[in-house]
Amino acid sequence: MCLAVPMEVIEIHGQNARVGLGGVVREIRLDIVDKRPEVGDYVIVHAGFAIHWVDPEEARVTIELFEKMAAYDEAPE
Amino acid sequence: MKHLSEYRDGALASKIVARIKAISKKPVRLMEVCGTHTVSIFRYGIRELLPSHLVLISGPGCPVCVTAMRDIDKAIKVARIPDVIVTTFGDLMRVPGSESSLQKEKGLGADVRMVYSTMDALEIARQNPEKKVVFLGIGFETTAPTIAAAVVAAEAEGIKNFWVLSSHKLLPPAMDALLSGGELDISGFICPGHVTTIIGTAPYEPVVAQYHTPCVIVGFEPLDILQGIYMLVTQIEAGQSRVEIQYRRAVVPEGNPNALKTLYHVFEPCDATWRGLGVIPNSGLALRKAYRAFDADALFDLEVPDAPEPPGCQCGDILRGVKTPMECKLFRKACTPENPIGPCMVSVEGTCAAYYKYSRL
């Protein structure tokens, strides 16, 4: 039930925003988000509310870490 | 960020599994606290990828499943009051109370409506000023701030026909209760990602300090889970216990202060009864005095008698991680998703429902 998904902000009107992911578009609220997004940013959406502004840098770091772990057996230190 | 496939790459997954196998020597039992993890672990077949000495145990992280029978009976009692519209998240509809369910009540004429967000419930209140709209507040720290935000919005707008019946629960007190009970033998927690988006890492520090049980906050994609397991095994092999974040794109150490402020502006901690775990101090949320005007418990007389659990149902032991569904005699026989006996078979995130759907055993 704590399911939440990253969605891209398409439009913002006050505390309301329109967000999208893979063709699904939703109206959400920005009342409780930690950092107000701009159009084009990603937010994590749960039960009609943005609950987190996604830092693109953090998303990149995670993927890099996966790759580093995977590369390990090819190039042990 | 844009492509989920980056978190589902099979070739990368098998390499991370190889890394886990390379470092994991000791027997390890990890509890995934969150029901969303339970579902992901099954969906991506993660158990089958792991060496046999590395065991994953499901915990109490399905909000519907841990809702006490009494609270279900209270919800049913509300639904029977004339002029009430009950609004709720989907999974709660089919959970059996002691003698009915919300779905049955709906069939008998009660006005029970499923909503996606509390804001939808508020809209129903706006459109039905002559009715009393009650929202069943179920969920953990991820969900509770959204309910609080709706209460704040209702107050600001002067909506007078909206009430919340709060059965919200807080997860870290339950983790503490599980470990202090002494019957659970685990070496680490796969901590809930989106709960921690809100609460941050501080609430896990006492668990780590007192029980030396490593806690890693993990995302829900297969690579997230494998990397989280790798981080836990690394700590366990080194004899360490720390709180670490794997799910960095959704979780920062301080959590979401804005959501927490709204949450604790409207709610305050209270003792709460969990199915299977009993009463846990300060593990629930009650509306503060200033928001009593929105409290369904204050408006209606919702006293219900205590009810016994369904005979034979092992949900309590399953929620505490001491039994698996296969140890329940009713599993797959009398109890199926079509005819659920206990809540763990109703909710899609329930451990019994997940085993039913994905496990061949």
Ligand code: SF4
């Ligand atoms: S299989 Fe059904 S009866 Fe058995 S523990 Fe699970 S929900 Fe309860």
